[in-house]
Amino acid sequence: MSFIFFAVYLPAQTVRARVDCFSTGSYHERFTDVFSTTANPAALVYARPFTAGVYAGRRFLNTVRHFILAAAIPAGKDGLGIQADHITAPSYAQSAVGLGYAKTLGQAAIGARFHYHRIMVAAYGSIAGMAVEAGSNWHITDDIRVAMCIYLPAGGKVKPAYYYRGGMAWAIADQLLLMLEASKEENRRVNIHAGIYYRPTPRITLQSGITTGNAQPYVAAWLQWNQLRVLVSVIYSMQLGGVPGIAVIYAPPAIITP
């Protein structure tokens, strides 16, 4: 009985707990990296050549750890992606594996990803379920992109909250992208996310933005070193203080300017 009670409240803590700064780059190929593809599967067509990375972050007063492993594999003009998430806290863990595919359609790209979720609670065992995510990206002009994404539960005992997300981005220059998107998650208010992606030099990338849902601003900095890019990010929460994160990506420089 306790297990059922716990499971009912699980949607509030799904593994989709996104890292805000990742979604900005998903709108435009000049700014996409492997973690951008985790925000919208349609962005898998932009991540090329092959790129992979790992992210580690801490949340909720450092009691919860969040890990992401992602890889994007070009397949002709299209793209394949693999993603694994793991959130762990004392006596509790969630993990998910996702497999995605995206296709180029001229001035648009569409993509889909299937997720297998698993939740484990000490002394209560585990449950699992499926979810599906579909996204699109529309090239209004070379510089202006509009994207949409939807995430729905698709069976099993784990039923994560659905969400819809839509937004647009404007590549003001080769080194500068602005993004504004709105998302609606089940049982939550509409969240507005404004983000900026700035590359002052080829080796350094800076990101900043804010999400209105929890009023969380964030800053992130990428440093390119040969084939590797290193990310340091901080999300500021008024209640919980700073939420630090670090990531390493294998990304040949060609990915920056296709």
Add this chain to the structure above:
Amino acid sequence: MKRFIIILLLIATFAVHAQQPPLTQRHEQQLESMADKDEQLLEDESLLQQLEMFRTNPLNLNTATEDELQLLQLLNALQIKALLQYRMLLGRFIHVYELQAVPYWDVQAIRRILPYITIRDDEVSASFVSTAIKNGSSSLLFRLSGSSKKPAGFTDTGTGRFWGAPGKILVRYRYNYKNFVQWGALGEKDPGEQLFSGSRKTGFDFYSFHAFARKLGIVQSLAVGDYTLNMGQGLVQWQGMAFGKGELTGIKRQSAIVRPYNSAGEYNFHRGLAITIGHKKLAATAFYSSRKSSANLSLDSVGAPPVITSFLTSGLHRTASELAERNNIIQRAMGGAISYEDGGWHIGGNFIQHSFSYPVRKRQEPHNLFSLKGRRLFHWSLDYDFTFRNLHLFGEAASNHALNKALINGLLLSLDKKADISILIRYLEPGYQPLNASSFTENAAPSNETGIFTALALRPIPRLRVDAYADVHRFPWLKSLADAPTWGKEYQVQLIYQPRKSVELSTRFRANLLQTNDQDHENAFHSLINVLKTNWRIQVAWQPGTGWQAAQRIEVVWYKGPVREQGYLLFTDLRYAPPHKPFTIGGRLQVFETDGFNSRIYAVEQDAPYAAPAAYHKGIRYYINLQYEAPRRKLRTRSIYFPEIKIWLRFAGILAEMQAGTASRPHGVDYKLQVIFCSF
């Protein structure tokens, strides 16, 4: 090339119409924001005086220093640094058109400052005192204001009786020589204060005197009498008018350390001596101030000295009790600042000690746990700024005698020709309690706050500008009307579109969420509730014809707190200044209706000093300004000049005001007459 010529023509045409410009929309918004925090802040006329001074003595961009450019409060730090660097590398400007070539300067910025600047080759300095004394200009101002409706204090026969006459009178004399030398004095009485009678047999309730000089050899500035101090980013001391959230320009505090004080505000200034000496890249300031001030005093026990429970900042001394508290304490301040500047960077140290004739101890309430205490307060800080290419970093780290910390760090970054961004992070401990400080914070005083502010300015197409900001903040200790730590957030987006030079359309959306006590009086312990105030404004300003200026605004407000309220405000402005004629007429008709005071709306009015009255309940407000300027004239037969005379008359009032559930009640007419004699 064609585009360049069009821009030049636009600038040239604007210059013709730029005589006596009204407040810019940027200034208006900032003043409304200040009024929302504290209407007393608007009593500082320094910005108006400064702009007026620059209008009559335009700033020569070939000799302007960083301090002087900052005084305009119209340029951001990157633009100022870029101008100085451009001038250093490429030499003097030949024409104002050349400003187009300065990095980070756009047409809007040039238009904003054009009425206040000039490009000249000659270099004027105040090295010769005799020149400064002979060739300056004087002005004598008389201002009388009052209302046909007397407040209750004038009919009260008890302790609340006002002993003086109802009118407000200001007399101010000022002499200045091209922004280098300035001296003056003023006398002021507020409504209800006595004049040459009763306890004020010496005349006015408030007197002020100042003498100020700049660029006297190694003496960069010298102030005797009343002056204000502005240090670093305002964590230790900031007495000048300072803007807050809005455009990027306001994010960084910018001012010379010592400024002359010539306003009628009776609290926020120093009285004594201040001097800044500069040699090459080093500058040092020292100051001393001693003045009487008004405060609430409380006696803890018989025989013990009283304690100061609060400082009285209103400057009103009308009733017997207010007169009893007039100038009842002595407030002293001393300290200094030292700074080193080398091209793209600057570092400075600041120190101030305040002392009082009695110890300060606020009422014992939980939210006052960290408030000012003792007879002496020490505050010191280090401030810096650094410019590298398109990046400008700045900040200040401060501490006090109890080693409480306060930090502010910010950056301005020009991302592209079309985009600028700024970020400011602040961390101010509750125990850090400065006096007369004003920094970039949500709280009126820089204390008990952490937060992050981000602003973005976009110019996607030449005639469209988008300004947006987001601010999230937390107050780690209790505040008045908040019996627990609270947090808040504020967002604003504004679009300004100029289809033609003479037309400006703008719209602004702002949402502000804060936490406050639930006003449920039955509970001894208050719980916190969220209060969300949302404003949406649409404004259009245009020039219907030669000499005409018009503006219309509609603003809607929604308030969601313990109660739900909403309201709107709508006004039409019209101003006619016929070319080559000495008179100007302008006015406003404003209609407003709100469900209560919580949903009040502020709108800046053309007034002196600034006015941004809150509109709430239901009514129709109006004001009419008449201005006449007679130029300086010489008598035919003698070498005697009639001074330039500026007469300004204003009528304002509310035609009908109705409170919910009550009948319409008449409202008096506020009047103001101002006469200025210039250059006599």
